Amino acid sequence: MTAPAELSDEDQKLVVLARGVLARAETSSAAAVRDGDGRTYAGAPVATRTLTLTGLQVAVASALSSGAQAFEAAVLVNSSADDPGVATLHEISADAYAVLTDQRGIPVGRVDGR
Structure with missing residues (x-):
């Protein structure tokens, strides 16, 4: 895991999506991904x-079941670098990265592919 960098506008959109799911599902963590075509998907724990x-x-499963064949990035809100979804993200797209944020959406780390 590396130190967090400033988020791009596209990554900030993922933070907003993940935090929206966090609030709707009334859970303590959530995530969002951007596929290779720029489409986004979000999820809360089950x-x-x-x-x-x-x-x-x-x-990731939502994206794959919708036909995604590659990933660019993921944002994990209030989660950790050892989330098993990170391994799946890198299995599909070795160069994809995951940004870790706290519950407020402030970046705390980054997991780069390869």
Whole structure:
């Protein structure tokens, strides 16, 4: 994990999307991704007896099920660099990066691909 950099406008949009999901789902973490075509997807954690996914895993799965074939970036709000969704993000797009933010959306770190 590297130190956070200033967010681009496109990455800031991901923060807004993830924080929106965070509020709607009334959860403590959420995530959003941008695919290779610039489309965005967001997700909150899912925890049932038979299924447990992080917000990033939900966002990545939503993108893949909608036909995404590559990822540019992800934002994880109030999550960590060891989120299993980061591995999936890099499995699909080795150069994709993930920005970690606190609950307010302030960047606290970045996980670069490759």
